[in-house]
Amino acid sequence: MFILETKGLSKDYVTGQNLRQPVLKEIDLQIWPGEFVALMGPSGSGKSTLLYTVSGMDEMTAGSVVFNGQELAGLSENELAGLRLNKMGFIFQQMHLLKNLNIRDNIILSAYQANNSSRSAINHRAAELMRKSGISALAERDITQVSGGQLQRAAICRALINEPDILFGDEPTGALNSKSAGEIMDILAEINLSGTTILMATHDTKVAAKAERVLYMLDGSIAGEHRLGKYNSTEDDSKEREEKLAAWLFKMGF
Numbered sequence: 001m002f003i004l005e006t007k008g009l010s011k012d013y014v015t016g017q018n019l020r021q022p023v024l025k026e027i028d029l030q031i032w033p034g035e036f037v038a039l040m041g042p043s044g045s046g047k048s049t050l051l052y053t054v055s056g057m058d059e060m061t062a063g064s065v066v067f068n069g070q071e072l073a074g075l076s077e078n079e080l081a082g083l084r085l086n087k088m089g090f091i092f093q094q095m096h097l098l099k100n101l102n103i104r105d106n107i108i109l110s111a112y113q114a115n116n117s118s119r120s121a122i123n124h125r126a127a128e129l130m131r132k133s134g135i136s137a138l139a140e141r142d143i144t145q146v147s148g149g150q151l152q153r154a155a156i157c158r159a160l161i162n163e164p165d166i167l168f169g170d171e172p173t174g175a176l177n178s179k180s181a182g183e184i185m186d187i188l189a190e191i192n193l194s195g196t197t198i199l200m201a202t203h204d205t206k207v208a209a210k211a212e213r214v215l216y217m218l219d220g221s222i223a224g225e226h227r228l229g230k231y232n233s234t235e236d237d238s239k240e241r242e243e244k245l246a247a248w249l250f251k252m253g254f
């Protein structure tokens with residue numbers, strides 16, 4: 001069974017009196033559990049809107065979104081919020097870390113809110129996530145006292161603290177230099193290898209080349225897909241993957 005499936009998913013934005021802009025057009029999307037899928041496509045093609053709609057943050061206009069066997073359209077705001085808190089992780093640039101909390105508290109906050117485990121289990125998991133992401137030494141720091149790459153690692157830890165089934169990313173490496181972006185991608189690839197499904201929008205071919213499948217969005221539709229297979233950071237086939245993806249994207253008109 002798919003972890004996420006959309007049928008005829010459409011989304012219009014109302015841009016003025018009686019003016020509607022169709023942004024997603026009857027999208028049929030299927031994501032298998034454990035997949036790592038990247039969304040690419042020109043600016044304005046609908047990548048962020050798709051992420052917001054399939055995660056229930058934004059309402060669809062027509063069609064269906066089924067997550068873990070559950071149709072999102074029938075759920076109340078509270079049920080959607082519960083689903084997002086417990087089953088989904090987000091690395092979105094708009095979802096800033098909180099300024100009055102240090103790195104550790106930012107990471108554990110949503111786990112305390114979810115209240116699914118004991119505080120000591122949560123603290124232990126946060127410590128483990130920070131260790132894996134290389135930010136243990138920064139736990140007590142204010143979020144204004146770390147670099148962009150370190151902040152992004154903290155955002156990943158925060159997104160993973162409730163052990164989500166799926167991780168959504170909107171340009172998770174967007175603000176980073178290429179070295180930090182590569183390191184973040186290796187962390188995401190490792191998270192994916194341990195079983196978490198990832199759906200992520202990016203403009204960066206190098207970043208998307210770490211995904212196992214790349215979908216190309218054009219004008220609100222999925223215009224094509226390219227399968228790269230699972231990326232394993234211990235085998236250095238990055239260059240070949242990037243070249244194959246770049247050639248396909250060129251054919252798609254990117």
Ligand SMILES: Nc1ncnc2c1ncn2[C@@H]1O[C@H](COP(=O)(O)OP(=O)(O)OP(=O)(O)O)[C@@H](O)[C@H]1O
Nearest residue numbers: 013014015023041042043044045046047048049050
């Ligand atoms: N809240 C909104 N109200 C009206 N139109 C919107 C809104 N949000 C996005 N749009 C429009 O929807 C279209 C798709 O936007 P979206 O952000 O999903 O594209 P994208 O592919 O993620 O772009 P980018 O790569 O630049 O982030 C654009 O034409 C955008 O102007």
